[in-house]
Amino acid sequence: MAEILQPITLTASTSINRKSHAETVLNISAAAGLTLTLPASEGKGALYRFFVRTTVTSNNAIIQVANATDVMQGSCVMAQDAADTAVIFETASTTDTITMNGSTKGGIIGDFIELEDVAAGFWSVRMVAQGTGTEATPFSAAVS
Numbered sequence: 001m002a003e004i005l006q007p008i009t010l011t012a013s014t015s016i017n018r019k020s021h022a023e024t025v026l027n028i029s030a031a032a033g034l035t036l037t038l039p040a041s042e043g044k045g046a047l048y049r050f051f052v053r054t055t056v057t058s059n060n061a062i063i064q065v066a067n068a069t070d071v072m073q074g075s076c077v078m079a080q081d082a083a084d085t086a087v088i089f090e091t092a093s094t095t096d097t098i099t100m101n102g103s104t105k106g107g108i109i110g111d112f113i114e115l116e117d118v119a120a121g122f123w124s125v126r127m128v129a130q131g132t133g134t135e136a137t138p139f140s141a142a143v144s
Helices: none
Strands: 008-010 025-028 034-037 047-052 061-064 071-079 086-090 097-100 112-119 122-130
Touching: 025 034, 097 122
Parallel strands: 008 025, 025 047, 034 061, 071 122
Antiparallel strands: 047 112, 061 097, 071 086, 112 122
16 A cells, blocks of 8 residues: 655745655645746656645645656646636646645636656646636746
8 A cells, every 4th residue: 555645835936856755744834925836847747735724815826847848737727716617728738837825827726737757758738727817827838
């Protein structure tokens, strides 16, 4: 039987690594935001699960790749705060960053992001989030 790993709470900017952070829940608890940098993708299947435990109230909670050659591919399903509807945002071919601002781009307690190292240079991303106001994509190309 596989060992069950305890969740890890992240309260400050951190370089994520396979040995310490893969295959467990990473709780984001930083109302003032933080930046989490993934390791370079290698295609070894490591899975990183992020759960927003504290709503972002200032700055941004950012998850980014380690270098300018890695990209994220996938989508975000975001619950809208009106009319019981959802909007879906897809990544672009250059997406390398997830930015959550605590309102229009997610970062609200209960949001969940999974990133899997599926191939050298590629991360698979699945995100379920909540938005307020006019929801906007959390995905961008910001790593240089």
